[in-house]
Amino acid sequence: MSAQYALELKALRKNFGKTEIIRGVDLAVKAGERIAVIGPNGAGKSTLFNLISGRLTPTSGEVLLNGQRIDGKKPYEINRLGLSRSFQITNIFPKLSVFENLRCGVLWSLGYKYTFLRFLSNLDDANARTEELIKQIGLERKRDVHAVNLTYAEQRALEIGVTIAGGAGVILLDEPTAGMSKTETSHFISLIKHVTVGKTLLTVEHDMGVVFGLADKIAVVVYGEVIAFDTPAAVRANARVQEAYLGSSVADAQGAGH
Numbered sequence: 001m002s003a004q005y006a007l008e009l010k011a012l013r014k015n016f017g018k019t020e021i022i023r024g025v026d027l028a029v030k031a032g033e034r035i036a037v038i039g040p041n042g043a044g045k046s047t048l049f050n051l052i053s054g055r056l057t058p059t060s061g062e063v064l065l066n067g068q069r070i071d072g073k074k075p076y077e078i079n080r081l082g083l084s085r086s087f088q089i090t091n092i093f094p095k096l097s098v099f100e101n102l103r104c105g106v107l108w109s110l111g112y113k114y115t116f117l118r119f120l121s122n123l124d125d126a127n128a129r130t131e132e133l134i135k136q137i138g139l140e141r142k143r144d145v146h147a148v149n150l151t152y153a154e155q156r157a158l159e160i161g162v163t164i165a166g167g168a169g170v171i172l173l174d175e176p177t178a179g180m181s182k183t184e185t186s187h188f189i190s191l192i193k194h195v196t197v198g199k200t201l202l203t204v205e206h207d208m209g210v211v212f213g214l215a216d217k218i219a220v221v222v223y224g225e226v227i228a229f230d231t232p233a234a235v236r237a238n239a240r241v242q243e244a245y246l247g248s249s250v251a252d253a254q255g256a257g258h
């Protein structure tokens with residue numbers, strides 16, 4: 001890949017009415033980096049994800065995926081260009097099995113959206129890729145179970161599977177461990193690391209244990225600006241971050257043994 005960065009935000013701004021919510025964000029993420037986006041409630045993290053994934057159009061500024069402008073494009077176009085996003089609310093099909101949910105994701109990426117009924121039975125490549133995904137997310141024993149009958153943590157695993165099914169190189173996850181127990185969370189961090197090897201990952205996260213367990217770098221968003229973008233150790237030591245946001249959260253995470 002010739003582009004220097006997998007994802008780049010340049011002077012990105014977003015207003016809602018007269019209120020400026022994203023206030024000039026610059027961020028450059030190298031291919032293969034895992035980034036946690038943190039910040040107080042209402043800082044603009046979800047808005048930033050919406051701008052990157054095409055759900056919102058920036059008021060000004062640029063978003064580049066592998067060097068190509070994607071701001072202004074539709075979410076499915078951005079998806080086709082190699083960026084895939086999962087949401088806080090699961091968007092899997094409850095009445096389809098694990099296998100069927102994943103195969104939908106694979107087929108979509110292969111471009112069979114409108115004709116796939118005709119091809120289902122003999123799509124050996126899609127089926128093989130689907131079986132591989134099931135193993136990756138550890139749901140072999142739930143292969144034929146309807147999504148609605150999975151546990152919450154299994155549904156989240158399936159959702160990660162659907163998110164990566166299309167082979168996107170850049171993955172956005174919105175609070176992937178929200179609502180999980182501590183044991184489920186630590187298992188899930190390993191799963192995310194495992195399935196995103198070689199990919200670029202951005203995750204919005206409130207749980208500092210997850211942040212420090214997962215991220216190569218942390219972007220701290222406060223009041224619509226990125227006030228720090230650095231390694232976990234450097235962010236932890238950053239006085240401005242401590243003051244604006246992180247002090248007590250880091251102390252909590254460290255106290256919890258992270």
Ligand SMILES: Nc1ncnc2c1ncn2[C@@H]1O[C@H](COP(=O)(O)OP(=O)(O)OP(=O)(O)O)[C@@H](O)[C@H]1O
Nearest residue numbers: 016017021039040041042043044045046047048221
């Ligand atoms: N569509 C919208 N119209 C108007 N204001 C909005 C809209 N979406 C978000 N906002 C406002 O923008 C600000 C940033 O919201 P956003 O959801 O991006 O924050 P966040 O950092 O993701 O917060 P949280 O951690 O609570 O999820 C908030 O003040 C919110 O009320």
